[in-house]
Amino acid sequence: MATFPLRRILTLQPIVALLLPFGVAALIGYFWIAPQIRKDAESRQLQIARAVASQVESYLDTSMAIVGAAAAIHHDLGMTGHNRQHLLDGLVSSSRSLGSLYAVNPDGRISSIALAREAPKQNQELEGLDLSRNALFRTVAQSGKPGWSEAFLSVINGGLSAAYAVPGDGVIVVGEVDLGSLSRFLKQVSGGNDLLIMIVDDKGQVIADHDGRRTAQQLNIGNISLVRRGLDSDLPTTGRFDLSGARMTGSMIQIPAVDWHVLVAQKDGALYRTVLNIAWIVLACILTALLCAVAASIYLARKLAARFDALALHARTIARGDRSGAWPLSSIDEFNQLSGSLKTMADTLYRQELDLRESENRTASLYNISQYPFSDEAGFLDHALNEVVRLTASAIGYIYFYNEHTRQFILHSWSNGIVRSRSRKRSTTWTAPGSGAKWFVSASRSC
């Protein structure tokens, strides 16, 4: 089994204990809160897209109404020449969305034109211009029905335009929408916040966007799956996509009158900004707390481990036979209990060791006594007395004779220590004990 130092375990445990709940919280946030935020954002984007679509439609309705009116008046009144020019000039100046309004003859040549800006010289030049290969003119001329163009490079204003054409009596009246105005209009709608608002034609080409950067650049975003789905469907679509390296969440809705679409999108960073900000603050707090916890746990682990080290050191000292030191104490109950238990165990072992040693010595002495090669009884008794004194670590020893008949102990002789300490002489007379008598040897630690 692998073993680990206590201080490492004590250091890592609080980190794990801290990280685990936050990890669980992060998983919950990722799988539950983030989709919910995205869903709310998509719902909000769809509301905005609907509002924008409605307003753009209204914005374009004005253009359509003006172009329609120009075609109808021309048809009803059979206007020609000077009057028609006045009519177009008046209608263009009354519109805030049209950049130009012109009538095109069946051969594709402009018969009269009015520009929103004052440019009389250009008016003359543009009259008679051949638009026979213009896609919108050809479509409307063939179908005989009004229609919107895709975004196209206009020879009239020299930039990207979108136009609405209505067939009239002998002419087709075309109004070109000023996409710059449309961009400014979208900017007003977006309110300068993080929203990306685009108008996309049915080929996926950006007609206008809220900050004007993509307007007039003929950027085709039809490769984006959300846009493709949006173009293929009449229903609102939502989803995520990448644009210019940024991950975005967007919603798309159709403007039915022109078959254009409004795309409202938001960078994921902006979408989750509030949550991310909170998450970063919480993360910063967690990190700070974690660092403090790690530092504290390292300090405490070291302190606790040091107590165990001291206990282990003391145990090793005792094992070496040095019982002089005191057992380490602590303010921790459990530690003191462990220390006390170890002390009791050590004492018990020590006592058992002493008993064992004494028993062993006694056995060895008895063996020595029994194996002593004596020549006379006195010599044997002296040897036995010395062994007993040594065995019992006594100062003095006596030999008694016990008379079983009289039941009396009679001092027979004593060790040399008594002779020296009390100046008493040892008896040299030996009386042989008869039957029913026994010799006894005793020892004392004091004289």
Add this chain to the structure above:
Amino acid sequence: MRCRSIIQLVVCGLLLLPPSGCQKNEPIRLGFLGGLSGRVADLGVAGRNGVQLAVEQCNAAGGIAGRQVALAVRDDEQNPETAKRVAGELIGQRIELIVGPMTSSMAMAVMPQINASQTILLSPTVTTVELNGQDDNFLRVISDTSNYASKSARYLYQKLGSRSVAAIFDNSNRSYSEGWLNDFRSAFEAQGGKIVLTKTFQSGRDTVFQPVARELLASQADTVLIISGAVDSALICQQIRKLSPRMRIGMSEWASTERFIELAGTAAEGVVVAQFMDRNDTSPRYRNFLTAYRARFSQDPGFAGMAGYDAALVALEAFAIRKEGEKLKQAILGKGSFQGVQQTLVFDTSGDADRNTFMAVILNGQYVTVN
């Protein structure tokens, strides 16, 4: 033990740090610079679309060595100051290679800062001779103006019988247009022809062409030569045709986009132009490119779209083949030749490429290769 604790602490700290991007998985950044708005937008938009298509195809195929390619697009608005500013932005992003610009005057505007940086400019359509033969950071996948101008001059003189030409050129792209006219003049006069009148104009929203068209026709030249972008060329053609429907018109390749035919209407009929794009090409490589471009952008690529695509192919291949520590310019010039959509592009030691050119005439609303 203390050391081990510190290591543990550091490891814990590293685990808690947010994962930082590993360079191996970072995208390769490619820039595009071109006029995407205004009167020359058709050229810039087609070029950008060509580059975008190449990048998207590369990414769909797994990128370069597992790394995706990110395209940063900037609009120079055909304005030198804007071009300098946005080129500075791309250089500031440490982009190694910028495809673009699409016009010579913009190239001349940004070259000083390009040469002062480590960034390579690889242009699809810049043809000015002012950048010929220089050991700089400019490379191109197209021949210079002399190629197109001299071919046009010879064709007009030899095949169409032109003897006198009245020319008009756009002053806002002078590096290109004046050089083009000079090359044309040299070749045309060498044949025995003469430039009888030269007019200039400044391209803009309020520019009018009727008076200048009258002047051109008044010169009694048998051919009018237009050196400008598609919108202006279309307007000039229309004014000339209004006044003289049968006048022979030649123009530079700058205007020969698909939009020109739509904008000029029937006035485009009979206009002759030198091009490097063979629209009658039936090779599978060109057909595949055409199909993919149409599917992606719902329009035809034109020469600018194909040139943008070719330039991007060169750039992407250079990223793929270059060795450790090698600069992109070295990689491109070291390889020397790259397969384009219709032709093999061969770079000389100064980074200029050579392309075959064709003469085309607009007939029934189509560019028809005639020579």
